[in-house]
Amino acid sequence: MSTQKEEPETPATVEEGVDVSEIEALIGEHVVDREDHVNAPGFVIRADAVQDVLRALKEEAGFDHLSCLTAEEHEDRFESIYHLRKYDEPTQELSVIVPTSREEPISESAEPVFRTADWHEREAFDLVGVEYDDHPNLERILLPDTWNGHPLGRDYNQDKPQIVTFEENKNPLEDDHRAAGDSDTMFLNIGPHHPATHGVLHVETVLDGEQVADVNPDIGYLHRCEEQMAQNGTYRHQIMPYPDRWDYGPGGILNEWSYARAAEDLADIDVPEYAQVLRTMGAELCRIAAHMLALGTFCLDIYGDFTAIFMYAMRDREVVQNLLEDLTGQRMMFNYLRLGGVVWDVPEPREEYFENVRDFLDELPERLDEYHDLITSNEIFQARTVDTGYLDPETAKNYGVTGPVARASGIDYDVRRDDPYGYYEELDWDVVTDDGGDNYSRLLVRMREVEQSARIIEQCVDLLEDWPEDERNIQSNVPRTLKPEPGKEVYRTVEGAKGELGIYIRADGTDKPGRFKIRSPCFCNLSALEEMSTGEYIPDLVATLGSLDVILGEVDR
Amino acid sequence: MTETPLPDTIADLLGVGGFLGEAISMLLAAAIVGTIMLTMTAFAGPWAKRKITASFTDRISVNRIGPWGLGTIIVDAVRLLSKELIIPENVDRPAYDLAPIVLAGSAILAFAVIPMGNGIHLADPEVGLVFVFAIASIASLGLLMGGYSSNNKYSLLGGLRAVAQNIAYEIPLVLTAASVVLFTGSLQMSEIVAIQQNTTLATIAGVRIPAWFAFVNPFAFVLFLVANLAEVGRNPFDTPEAPTEIVAGYQTEYSSAYFVLFYLGEFVHIFLGGAIIATLFLGGPGGPFLPGFVWFTIKIWAVYIFTQWCRSAIPRVRIDQLIGIGWKGMLVLSFANLVLTAAILGVTGL
Numbered sequence: 001m002s003t004q005k006e007e008p009e010t011p012a013t014v015e016e017g018v019d020v021s022e023i024e025a026l027i028g029e030h031v032v033d034r035e036d037h038v039n040a041p042g043f044v045i046r047a048d049a050v051q052d053v054l055r056a057l058k059e060e061a062g063f064d065h066l067s068c069l070t071a072e073e074h075e076d077r078f079e080s081i082y083h084l085r086k087y088d089e090p091t092q093e094l095s096v097i098v099p100t101s102r103e104e105p106i107s108e109s110a111e112p113v114f115r116t117a118d119w120h121e122r123e124a125f126d127l128v129g130v131e132y133d134d135h136p137n138l139e140r141i142l143l144p145d146t147w148n149g150h151p152l153g154r155d156y157n158q159d160k161p162q163i164v165t166f167e168e169n170k171n172p173l174e175d176d177h178r179a180a181g182d183s184d185t186m187f188l189n190i191g192p193h194h195p196a197t198h199g200v201l202h203v204e205t206v207l208d209g210e211q212v213a214d215v216n217p218d219i220g221y222l223h224r225c226e227e228q229m230a231q232n233g234t235y236r237h238q239i240m241p242y243p244d245r246w247d248y249g250p251g252g253i254l255n256e257w258s259y260a261r262a263a264e265d266l267a268d269i270d271v272p273e274y275a276q277v278l279r280t281m282g283a284e285l286c287r288i289a290a291h292m293l294a295l296g297t298f299c300l301d302i303y304g305d306f307t308a309i310f311m312y313a314m315r316d317r318e319v320v321q322n323l324l325e326d327l328t329g330q331r332m333m334f335n336y337l338r339l340g341g342v343v344w345d346v347p348e349p350r351e352e353y354f355e356n357v358r359d360f361l362d363e364l365p366e367r368l369d370e371y372h373d374l375i376t377s378n379e380i381f382q383a384r385t386v387d388t389g390y391l392d393p394e395t396a397k398n399y400g401v402t403g404p405v406a407r408a409s410g411i412d413y414d415v416r417r418d419d420p421y422g423y424y425e426e427l428d429w430d431v432v433t434d435d436g437g438d439n440y441s442r443l444l445v446r447m448r449e450v451e452q453s454a455r456i457i458e459q460c461v462d463l464l465e466d467w468p469e470d471e472r473n474i475q476s477n478v479p480r481t482l483k484p485e486p487g488k489e490v491y492r493t494v495e496g497a498k499g500e501l502g503i504y505i506r507a508d509g510t511d512k513p514g515r516f517k518i519r520s521p522c523f524c525n526l527s528a529l530e531e532m533s534t535g536e537y538i539p540d541l542v543a544t545l546g547s548l549d550v551i552l553g554e555v556d557r
Numbered sequence: 558m559t560e561t562p563l564p565d566t567i568a569d570l571l572g573v574g575g576f577l578g579e580a581i582s583m584l585l586a587a588a589i590v591g592t593i594m595l596t597m598t599a600f601a602g603p604w605a606k607r608k609i610t611a612s613f614t615d616r617i618s619v620n621r622i623g624p625w626g627l628g629t630i631i632v633d634a635v636r637l638l639s640k641e642l643i644i645p646e647n648v649d650r651p652a653y654d655l656a657p658i659v660l661a662g663s664a665i666l667a668f669a670v671i672p673m674g675n676g677i678h679l680a681d682p683e684v685g686l687v688f689v690f691a692i693a694s695i696a697s698l699g700l701l702m703g704g705y706s707s708n709n710k711y712s713l714l715g716g717l718r719a720v721a722q723n724i725a726y727e728i729p730l731v732l733t734a735a736s737v738v739l740f741t742g743s744l745q746m747s748e749i750v751a752i753q754q755n756t757t758l759a760t761i762a763g764v765r766i767p768a769w770f771a772f773v774n775p776f777a778f779v780l781f782l783v784a785n786l787a788e789v790g791r792n793p794f795d796t797p798e799a800p801t802e803i804v805a806g807y808q809t810e811y812s813s814a815y816f817v818l819f820y821l822g823e824f825v826h827i828f829l830g831g832a833i834i835a836t837l838f839l840g841g842p843g844g845p846f847l848p849g850f851v852w853f854t855i856k857i858w859a860v861y862i863f864t865q866w867c868r869s870a871i872p873r874v875r876i877d878q879l880i881g882i883g884w885k886g887m888l889v890l891s892f893a894n895l896v897l898t899a900a901i902l903g904v905t906g907l
Contacts, residue, residue: 195801210714303871303873304795310614312614374870378871380872380874383875384872384873538802539802542801542802
């Protein structure tokens with residue numbers, strides 16, 4: 001099995017299932033041109049028809065998931081690419097490309113159709129400089145308001161430092177007493193340094209007594225130019241270490257896989273089956289570690305202080321962490337995947353490693369039972385979490401919510417199953433969903449996903465153990481320098497620990513990507529916070545934030 | 558079982574009399590009791606808290622300085638006291654400075670009437686029980702002062718939560734204590750202890766079971782234990798501090814010595830809660846073989862470990878749920894307990 005996809009020959013046969021002629025009939029009047037991306041057919045449309053096109057695609061063709069929005073600047077134009085897919089069938093993909101002139105980069109906003117476009121368009125404006133007409137609040141989202149220029153634009157001078165004195169810089173907390181006046185509400189800054197934000201997140205909250213009247217997450221404190229750093233690295237070796245640093249939760253191998261998948265599709269690289277099994281096992285170990293951390297910190301928010309359940313979760317995560325360290329040589333920044341394979345085989349002696357993994361898996365059900373005793377069956381815990389932070393499936397889809405958060409709202413969507421990669425298709429496991437949509441469901445889904453991950457790992461260990469010794473090929477032949485042909489574009493997603501983690505790469509003929517865009521699941525999930533916590537109490541807001549399990553490194557990138 | 562109060566013992570020992578002598582022996586006695594309590598709360602308390610919490614959560618905790626890491630507390634105290642005392646702009650000065658003193662002072666003051674066994678008993682007024690509750694409730698004033706004067710929204714929320722919580726749980730607390738008074742017919746602490754010790758509940762296999770009120774009325778005991786958790790602000794009722802929600806509540810803006818006082822005040826309060834429970838429900842210093850003071854200490858520590866256990870294992874309730882439990886649940890139950898106890902006592906004529 002390989003992740004390689006057939007190179008498209010004619011537009012009509014690009015992807016499994018997308019009926020291009022039908023789409024053309026639907027939005028034909030707005031289509032200016034056609035393009036082909038490796039993953040999906042692309043329709044170039046006029047900049048003033050974005051809402052019409054997306055609405056038609058969403059409501060009539062069923063493309064209800066705006067997975068990502070990539071903006072980029074070409075020599076002669078700006079481009080916004082809307083990556084659309086269906087929650088029911090994510091292999092049905094479409095790219096809607098909206099070019100605008102460089103002189104007047106104004107494009108119609110998609111926000112009225114997809115709520116998730118709100119933040120995505122703000123980011124595109126912030127980093128690339130495309131302006132979106134009809135956007136409710138087109139402000140910078142990642143960079144400070146005082147920033148000059150758009151760093152991913154072509155005219156931007158990367159070498160000129162931007163020094164803003166402390167006095168000049170707009171203090172994000174300065175309107176501390178906003179809404180005081182004669183209103184009955186109180187404005188409260190939660191963060192950027194606050195015990196419950198799990199990183200540096202600033203939540204602007206308006207309180208009515210103890211109840212949350214309005215909430216607005218202010219992100220960007222941990223922005224580390226990850227996209228640009230990837231654009232300055234060569235495909236072959238220099239990009240792979242970065243994904244580890246997005247979700248340091250640790251979603252390491254899961255994140256690496258997103259880049260590996262996109263780049264392997266772009267450069268037509270085969271991955272040996274044995275390496276796929278290794279990847280699958282490593283990724284699921286990471287998922288367990290990440291979910292354990294999510295569980296521990298969520299309980300930290302509910303219980304307060306570093307209580308028993310947090311330490312128990314850490315203790316069990318430590319076992320996984322040791323297994324990952326044995327496999328990859330690193331505790332967090334694994335850098336384990338390579339294009340076309342992985343870097344090491346299972347450590348020698350193999351039997352001992354497999355035994356360690358099996359020991360962990362054997363103990364896991366008992367641990368999970370203990371967690372259920374301590375957490376999910378605790379009445380106070382239920383009183384705190386059931387029916388708080390409710391997210392209904394329609395709103396979730398509108399905000400592009402994915403991962404355990406979406407599955408806890410009853411959306412049966414898992415990239416591992418719906419758009420298979422790696423070795424998942426050959427293995428026996430289930431996608432966990434729950435209809436509650438509340439904080440309790442989200443925790444439950446994560447705990448059940450740990451069980452499923454354990455099932456996957458168990459099967460992988462069996463496979464690896466019986467693999468004939470002369471067929472243990474961990475790396476296919478990949479050229480020392482990769483130079484995908486210019487103009488080739490690909491958008492690929494994998495199921496990260498927090499949800500759908502996507503990578504868009506446009507090749508420009510060199511050994512570095514022309515544009516590298518990260519679709520972060522945390523970014524989209526966090527944008528739904530407002531819907532989930534308005535009208536509830538502060539403790540519920542904190543719990544909801546915890547149940548979203550955002551890693552700010554991945555939100556801000 | 559009326560023992561001579563400690564000041565009189567000291568006065569006899571020193572052979573002093575008159576007003577001045579009385580005053581000196583009073584002060585000496587207060588110093589002794591204060592030292593005992595502070596050693597227990599400020600020194601052993603935080604150390605034990607760390608060790609207890611650590612063993613609940615699979616950790617080792619302090620073990621580097623001194624035997625079993627005991628020296629850490631000294632180092633911590635020096636560290637905390639030598640830190641800069643940061644006083645934010647625009648705080649409400651007298652109230653801001655007084656708050657930690659009020660909190661710590663009120664808790665220590667209440668120990669004046671608690672009989673700790675072996676004659677360690679400062680005063681034994683006839684209204685002892687009322688005095689304890691009255692003094693202990695001053696603490697919520699300290700919390701409100703701290704929260705309101707800090708000029709910080711988290712502090713304000715914490716201070717308001719503390720008051721809302723203390724009002725909601727003080728009433729069940731006092732009502733449940735009143736059901737004990739129905740048995741004893743006296744508010745005097747020594748009397749309450751004596752009646753528990755001297756009445757026999759049952760004799761099982763030749764062992765006399767004293768009529769501790771925890772045995773006589775376990776329902777009231779449980780009610781009191783729960784209300785006490787809320788009173789001292791520990792899980793599941795630690796909403797006034799709620800570290801993950803409102804940072805540190807009323808003490809967010811306090812540092813250095815003031816913070817130490819707040820911290821100390823809370824610990825003394827937990828121990829005071831333990832002392833009240835021990836006195837009202839567990840027979841005070843009474844117990845076989847060991848001296849009374851040892852028994853008393855064991856009982857206080859038992860309650861302390863219970864609070865730490867709750868803290869490690871039970872989630873925090875939300876503020877509206879907390880108020881709901883207090884006014885709709887605890888209050889009704891404590892009234893029911895009081896009325897039933899009164900009715901049973903009236904009918905049986907005990």
